[in-house]
Amino acid sequence: MAQAQTSRPVHSVSIRGLAQSYGAVQVLKQLDLDIPDGEFLVLLGPSGCGKSTLLNCIAGLLEPTHGQVFIKGKNVTWEEPKDRGIGMVFQSYALYPQMTVERNLSFGLRVAGMAKEEIDKRVKRASEILQIGPLLDRKPMQLSGGQRQRVAIGRALVRDVDVFLFDEPLSNLDAKLRAELRVEIKRLHQRLGNTMIYVTHDQIEAMTLADRIAVMKGGSIQQLDSPMTIYNKPKNRYVAGFIGSPGMNFLKSEIEGAGAKAILKFGSGKISLKDYAPVAPLMPKQVAFGVRPEHIRINAGAEAGLSDSFDAVVDIVEPMGSDSLVWLNVANQTMSARVESSEQYKPGEKVKIRFRVGLASLFDEATGDRL
Amino acid sequence: MSNITSIEPSGPKPRPWLSWELVIVYGFLIVTSLYFLFPLYIVVITSLKNLDQIRDGNIFFPGANPTFHAWYRAWFEVCTGLDCRGIHPNFLNSVIITVPSVLVSISVAITTGYALNNWPFRFSESFFTVLIIGSFVPYQVMLYPMVLLTKNMGIYSTLSAVIFVHTVFGLPILTLLFRNYFASLPVELFKAARVDGAGFWRILLQVFLPMSLPILAVAMILQVTGIWNDFLFGVVFAGPNNYPMTVKLNNIFTSTMGVKEYNVEMAATLLTGAVPLALYFFSGKYFVRGIAAGAVKG
Structure with missing residues (x-):
């Protein structure tokens, strides 16, 4: 609390001393992390390593036990998810089943009370980028897994957010679709240039997508480096064994x-x-x-x-x-x-x-x- | 056709069209159906006879010239004591009791169940445990305290008292029902709605409620049949001028003067059971689930 906010370089997302525990179980241990503007950061680790917990803390869906979250230099630790400038894509897509694709995309904008013309403009742009224009009148039930995940990405896209959060978005898809959407997410990042934080346990996704990978284990970051550095110069035996197939x-x-x-x-x-x-x-x-x-x-x-x-x-x-x-x-x-x-x-x-x-x-x- | 025996097994394995298992299953189903349908049959044909036919005819056979006269008498004319208005005022009482009890208890329970599941607060788990215990406490235990409570509230012996009691006693089981249903929905849906900026009420009304139609139907059936068929609370809390249909039906049976009008009694029975029966016909699938949910209550 002592250091002045202006003395800190403005990162897109900064984590300071973040800790999360449930009773005696420590899920996150005093994490510090700075993510520069426009970076694609992948949080990689096995289940239970705290990567999803960290993402939920950044999103504001979980209250950390200790520590602070900064987005665009602003302390958002106590802010609601909607006020953080984040959009989130989930593993199970989490589309509203009774709404059409168009209503799904516009839900957040309607909640915010945006004007109809502006909503239409944004939905149109997002559906062009993601090539889901012909699906706008359908219900999620009528879409394939890949189409659903595109709509879920579109829901973050229309809200014009600073930071995209992905929580294992491709894990429910089959291998072929996963490879296709992986490329599309990378293309989306190149086109939009937003900061993206991506949680996965899939090392191939991590290697192919990331500007930097944070390899996590037991609630702390083992190594935070570019994919090639992590691959060629792993900091410890755990990181070395986790990346690479076969190991x-x-x-x-x-x-x-x-x-x-x-x-x-x-x-x-x-x-x-x-x-x-x-x-x-x-x-x-x-x-x-x-x-x-x-x-x-x-x-x-x-x-x-x-x-x-x-x-x-x-x-x-x-x-x-x-x-x-x-x-x-x-x-x-x-x-x-x-x-x-x-x-x-x-x-x-x-x-x-x-x-x-x-x-x-x-x-x-x-x-x-x-x- | 001797070559047929030499065919290699291929495709579905042939089975005899009649087997012991089928005989037992169908035998059981037919016997139980008769067990329930036969009394219904007697009630229906008796309600369509006149008194002479009942006295002279066989109870198992329908009379000639079926008439709805007994139904008319049951609805408009049958007497209990000095009150000779039939059961239609009590039908109205039952409606006045059932509709608000069902609506209020479901509205409160859906909100409570949603809050308990999605917006945990300090002691919410303990609160939930108390609710579960509450849904297993027999009503009789709380009857006398409830009488005192409604007396102090100044609503004892009115329809409001019955509505109040039904609403309160419906809450534990309904809250449990809704809470468990919401717990079965993917939690990411709730998170997505929060990221989209929706608050407590908007998530409930615009995201969860449209997904809750099956469980709403179950809750509705559970409550409508439970409250409509209730006798105990009606007789205790309504007061003599406001008896629901079930209590009135009992009084018709017990207070006879002169000739016992079996046909009128049967007609009154059918009229009283008409609402749950209709509900059953219009929502069979959900009705079964409602019964199953109600079975928890013991």
Whole structure:
């Protein structure tokens, strides 16, 4: 309360010390978050991580136990949802079943007492953007899932809000529609340039849509970064394991020597760490060597950026069409490698593998933090 | 046709058209139907006979030249004590009791149920628990306190007292009904309406109410049949000049002078039961749900 409001840079949405608890259960733990104007922020995490709670607090549908919410620099912590300049899209669409699409879109505007001509103008514009013009006279029951979600987005659109909030909007749709609407939401963001906050547990949605992803776990944000940074330089083992399909391989290993002389000891072999850029000088300790499936090469010759070779046995091969996943047994640990579909391997085959150490991650075995 | 036995199984498995299960199910249904329809049949044919036919004829067979004279007498002329106006004044009393009781109790209950479900306040859970307990307390327990209360309010022995008592006693079960119905609606709908800027009343009237027609029908049937068929509150709170139809019917049966007019009594019975019966015919599906909801009350 002490700091003056003017001294703070004006973000589209700012969260200060937000906490939410139900009795002894802490759903959100002292969250701070700044979202610049026009950013597409994705809140990513498993169910129960607090991402929806955070969104509901921003929307004003939940009162936080502690902390403040600012929208456009204004403290809206005690404001009603309608006075916050937000529009919200829900997983179950939440269209008013007895109203036509046109009435659904205009409901909020009619509540606000807007003039008929202005309402018509806005509904027309929204229905053009979302291509739902021919559906205006229908009831939600008569629409497909994709059409319903378009109408739900339109309901936020007509209200001309500063911030769009999406609560798992695509989770009820089948895979094909989900991919289509994902592209449309991205296009909508490019066209409107609004701030958008998007909650999902789907890492592909998060990667494809976000300017920044906030990976959440147990009511706090584990990492807040661009999708590529989250993918390539995860801050801890949890983030590394949550993003990527199949997940990152973790190999139990050990660092010998410190600083520039550090070497990774793995099974009977050793891996040079000269290509690895550590957060702080490395110290001898137990670590998890994290390497993504596409950063493992099978039967490749020695070249710059690749480690020495290790013996491995092919366990299972999963052809994906564009590429193949090869599950390997390496020193009694299971790993997956992504290879060109032209490379053919058979179960039981003995192969040599090499790692791209520069793109790998090292995590402290005890704390899980990136080294 | 010997080759038929060698066909491989394909398509639906053939079943005998008559099986033991069907015989038992239909047998039970037919017997129970007769059990309920037969008395109704007797009541109807008796109400259409004249007194001579009742005295001389067989109770199981309809008389020649059916007449509605007994119905006319029941409606306009039958006497209890010195009052010989038939049951039509009491029909009016029943209507005057039922309509406001139903409307007020449902309006209050729908608002309370909605508030309890969507606008939680301090102690709202405890309040709800008290309501549930309230819906299981037998009416007889509260009869005497209610008499004292209505006396102090100055409405004892009037139709207002009956309306008041029916409204109050209908609230627990109806609030429970509406609260549970609203709890079954997706909570995101309520959130969406709040984001759209709708307040307490607008969400109730413009979003929830149009979605509540099935449960409104159930509540309506539950209340109309319950209040129309009520005897206890009518006899206790209405006062002798304002008896509802059910009480009047009982008095017709118990206060006979001279010849017992079975045909008139049967006609009065049918007239009293006409309203719930009509309700049943016009809203069969919801009627069953209403009965099921009422079964909770015990």
